[in-house]
Amino acid sequence: MGKITGFKEFERQDEKYTSVKDRVKNYKEFTVPLSEKELTKQGSRCMDCGIPFCHSGCPLGNLIPDFNHMVHQGEWKKASWILHSTNNFPEFTGRLCPAPCEQSCVLGIIEDPVSIENIEKNIVERAFKEGWIKPQPPKSRTGKTIAVVGSGPAGLAAAQQLNRAGHTVTVFERDDEVGGLLRYGIPNFKMEKGIIDRRIAILEAEGIIFKTNVNVGVNYKVEDLKSFDSVVLCGGATERRSLPTPGIDADGVVQAMDFLTQQTKVLFGKEVKDQVMATDKNVIVIGGGDTGSDCIGTSNRHGAKSVVNFEIMPKPPGHRSPTTPWPFWPLQLKTSSSHKEGAERNWLINTKEFVKDENGKLTALKTVNVEWKMVPGQRPQLIEIEGTEKTWPCDLALLALGFTGPESTLADKLGINKDARSNYKAEYGKYQTNVPNIFAAGDMRRGQSLIVWAISEGREAARQVDIYLMGKSELPSKDVSGDLVAM
Template identity: 45%
Template sequence: MADPKGFLTTPRQEWPRRPVAERVHDWNEVQVPGALLPIVGPQADRCMDCGVPFCHEACPLGNLIPEWNDLVSREDWRAAADRLHATNNFPEFTGRLCPAPCEAGCVLAINQPAVTIKNVECAIADRAWEQGFAPPAPPDRLSGRTVAVIGSGPTGLAAAQQLTRAGHTVAVYERDDRIGGLMRYGIPEFKMEKRHLERRVEQMRAEGTKFRTSTTVGRDVEAAELRTRYDAVVIATGATAWRELTVPGRGLTGIHQAMEYLPLANRVCEGDLESSPLSAAGRHVVIVGGGDTGADCLGTAVREGAASVTQLDIYGRPGAERDEDAEPWPTYPKLYRLSAAHEEARDLRTAPAADADARLFAASTLRFTGDADGHVRSLHLVEVDAGRRPVPGTERTLPADLVLLALGFSGPDQGDGLIAQLRLELEPRGTIARDAGFATNAPGVFAAGDAARGQSLIVWAIAEGRAVAAAVDRHLTDGTTRLPAPIRPYDRPMTA
């Protein structure tokens, strides 16, 4: 604990964002470059080095948060990077994309703003790359065993890196043309520039991991054939089966899933396209769904120059303070949060029908109507109560030339044949069934991440990857492993 009074004398200060009027005209990350390092030391000083650090429990990776806070405060960046990478393969990803359940579990958060754990993590990760503290770590010797990892999202990459470093020969199969899964084509550039992803992929290549892109297992390669070629297979394909909205007018053109829209914008940033064929430019956009994916659509539509953008959330507007009865500390509370995209929409007044930041809360879609050519032109909605029941007399109509459905995902996509070819058993909700050791009913086949857990956070995805790697290593050796297993298959976030 570098400063015993830091939490008393220093207020919380977050990484500042660039002015809205500037950042909406580019796709760079929204934070001010170079503005984090000058403030991160005093922010790390606010950590109280608690006797029982609940931030550990709130983080499924078990990040050693008080330790690296203390090291940052003392400007020992190498040691801080070592402690951070001891539990997290990709801290620059979580430092930008994780909603920080660790901060909700911070003991300081009982009665004042939490330590800026996420910002400190990001600063360490970026400093580690700048100063060469994250070199490739190839194994000293190879085991002679081989593993195929299907899917290159955070779970697949974490599992692959752990197994490669343990000495196994690992090949990652990805159906898209580039590595990264949703981090590549689902997460907008303004949230995480893809250079961070490219850097990690190159590190993994230098360690010995092989990558096979543009290869759909189950279609381009038979899943059973893959199983015979490798000593073990890890399925980490994610939960890509999107949820539908079955209301009248859904068949009109101009209504698309978020994951049909976002990848095209990312491909523009990659240089594959000059402009997106689903660009929001000049169009009235309505986003159905109040989560992070909807916010990603919002920020993307703003940058594309939409005439208006409105986001519908079926839940009521949450409060600004934690409900101690329903969501007591240290659980992760549902609060009114202003993401960068919502801040942009608020300042630019992109949604005249919304109260402040483009969101309409407690709003349910009734139907869509279109023009004579069958293109959507209007979305009809109604306010709902806490039980999602329509409130009489509250129907409204919004102009809508482009509707984006951001309703989440139900489980892995079964259209590629992977699940059928391996005859994998499924849970009632559609996810892949597995035992306490991450193993499926198919011998030598393991499942991890959203494909088995269901839609979750990036920090849980990385924890799943690390844990399944330990299970696979145990399967391939004499029943022991030195790889860490931070979670079990049925662990869940803390709840009241």
């Protein structure tokens, strides 16, 4: 695979960014692509390792050395075929996935790993540019009908796979546009929405039916789902976590997803009443994950006076922690492009009060520094450090605390069992709920997770639905070890 000595000859090269000064003026993607010559070199760094651990790192089981080798050879069309054989939407993962494949790359033990994610993105972009990605409607129909509830990556992957099997698929989306959190939860500067639209056009041409503004269980009766032979629930984990903190009801304490969704809707001419703006405000983002980072980037584009980021956990080390050795996902500090645009980051800090004025408006946050006490056999204990209390001026506090699980409405109305974490109960590998013709996949089944896991679960659930309806399936799958099994 690649060039036998490629990893010795060529250093890893990543895409560059346009300057902070220029990119915060708009909401467009700001990466500067590598040249084709440089990408060929990057593909050649794949080192022909005996066991490609990148396969096990990738929940989709992408054939990474194979498409790297094709890029090294200049065989971009073959690379696209290989990539799409396991991943329905590499244009999404190539932009948004944290790349667990790279963290398990064998080369990463001694040097910078192969730039797998960037190669993936460039393969699919080349494929769209050259017109290689075309609708592939099934040659015949089975007569079976399937409802997919939710149009995020899990729902879209399940829909495309089931449509390829010849079933008639209808996707229900409660928002006004298809895409789930890809559409409104991911800022445009991380993925422009035309990337979604061009793929949806392919899916529609293949025969998938999309119905927006349809909230199953609210403005669409769950009883009407009985007209379908099978149902796949891919509604995501959308119950947002809050804080049991005094003053949480202050005017100016806002859930991050509301803030991000409003901005994207306004960007595309949607009507949003009373949009929350960070302009000329002291902004504090509570939560150090990707959503918090997205809030930082958006606040800077609004023209915030200051942006501060709180994280209750300790600051991760700059390099892979010994507690998470290769090939596991590393405990390691992540600095995003949004962080680099300007934010004061603080770790081991806990919000004690949201201070509001006589009109109920947020004016400040009171905090205390903390430490975690580890007791063997017990959950870690959060200890406040006496004398570290501080008051921070704040006009807008954005809660980027993640999600506790899926909304319970559908489970309750459909009689579906939930697990101890409130997720819709469906065995991994089977994806079938206690209601035989109803399946669940993605964050709704496993809890908040990665986009690559959502696509993987959508694909796997589709195969199980196909087997349920037809007794067998020719859709590709993975076994529980992550290896691909016969198509």
